Amino acid sequence: MAGAATEFAVAPAPIWRLLWLWVPLLGIAVLIVSTTLQHEQRTPMELGYTVPFLLLLMGVLSWAFFRRRIQLQHGELVVTSTFYRRRAAVSSLQLDKARIVDLAEHTEFKPGLKINGYGMPGFQSGHYRMGDRRKAFCLITDASRVLYLPLRDDSVLLLSPEQPRALLDALNAQATR
Known part of the structure; x- marks a missing residue:
């Protein structure tokens, strides 16, 4: 079935990683509430706008954290990763150079500078630059098993499928058709 879509599960990211998002936002909310109530020039009405906005922001960013999909x-x-989507034709992948790597051991494959992305410790999503200045699109939830996929345009995909070998085998099978 050349036209059928095949979905590959993304390696799970522990939900506690959202604390990197929630704790600072809750701290900001507490700071805003305490400073608003201490100053006579500010009104409690300001809280009616600011606190719901922070809660909405927390909700949107939390939703984005769980928006992850890899399809062939x-x-x-x-x-699809958080606010981003990247499409790459299988024919544009250099599958002979693809590897499954542990980013702790192979630091040359680690994304470096975040260009337009969503990240926290242990989770990277979006557009980054590699150490050698190449562009990389990342969906990294488990740095110990990352599928490194170079493209013919000299950019890179760094993905964390739950079963990286299965995805690589499916890509190779698709390429030989």
Whole structure:
């Protein structure tokens, strides 16, 4: 079935990583409430706008954290991660150079500078620059098993599928068709 979409599970990211988001936002909310109530020039009405906005922001960023998908469909690898989506034709992948790596051991594959991304310790999503200045699109939830996929345009996909070997085998099978 060349046209059927195949989905590959993304390696799970522990929910406690959201504390990197929730704790600072709750700290900001507490700071805003305490300073608003201490100053006579500010009104409690300001809290009616600010606190719900922070709660909405927390909700949207939490929703985005769970928005992760890797699909192989119609000869394309489609990666959806937080606010980002990247499509790459299987024919544009250099599968002979693809590897499954542990980023702790192979630091040359680690994403470096965040260009347009969403990240916290142990979770990286979006557009980054590698140490050698190449562009990388990342969906990293488990740095110990990352599928490194170089593209012919000299950019890179860094993905954390639950079973990286299965995805690589499916990509190779698709490429030989």
